[in-house]
Amino acid sequence: MSTVNTPTPQMLDDAFAALTEKIPYISFLGVTFQRRGDEVSALLTYTPDLIGNPILPALHGGATGAFLEITAITSLTWVAALERIHSKPEWDGTFAPQPKTVDFSIDYLRSGKPQDAYARAIILRRGRRVANVRVEAWQDERSKPFIAAHGHFLLS
């Protein structure tokens, strides 16, 4: 990456907040993010509204699947935003259009326990038009993901 700009941490925080805090569905689900360099760490805060099976109880597969999709998209938008911030001498505060999901394939590995969940995405490839992303979420142990997914996203 040819760096023209050296953004301050404050500038990065503001850009990250602008990117993640204005999407109603992300707030509805209760997902929050932290930036770790160019990587994004996602947190799904437990509430009883996330339950899909009250008898076990277990988190709703739709909610946890959506959590992974949100994490994948936010990871892509953050990498794209960083490129803009770094490459433009004076970044105008705008972002690239949101990636559109082409397909998303979810593996349910274990039932989601009624507690917080964490997710991280790996961008396997980010081409000019399509990105290929793998994403996993876990609860107590990072080495025991309870849900994993693989998706393709249209970037332009």
Add this chain to the structure above:
Amino acid sequence: MTDDKFKDSIVPPLQDDNEDGLLMSALPHSRELGMRLISRADDEAVLMIPYDPKLIGDPQTGVMHGGAITALLDTCCGTAVMMSSKKPSSTATLDLRINYMKPATPEKSVYAHAHCYRATRSIGFVRAIAYHEDRDDPIATASAAFILNFKGGSA
């Protein structure tokens, strides 16, 4: 999609409105999304999410987030599995693959129709379509496998 039953079936409306309430009270997250059971028949189910600004995924366009459609398709597929002739006591998603054909139109409700086209002793196989009015013009299609649970062990 070469599934004649899926294509042609017209699932009859619910006889009892309370069925919807019963299903949604058992699924807190579906209820939070405003999801409704529209109808169900052997091996099939139709569910719906009304448009709601809280479900927007792209504030610039007002389009509903794909995640809400994921939840709709997952619940709809699970309901179709519960309606299969194997009559499981509960079911859980093993895998769910969704292909997105087009964004949902803002202000419109999204429907999903799922068909459990095969159920073995342990697995239910399901196809589903998400759409507004016309199933031939889908927002998304899904293919899923569910594990079947039976009270007191396997059938």
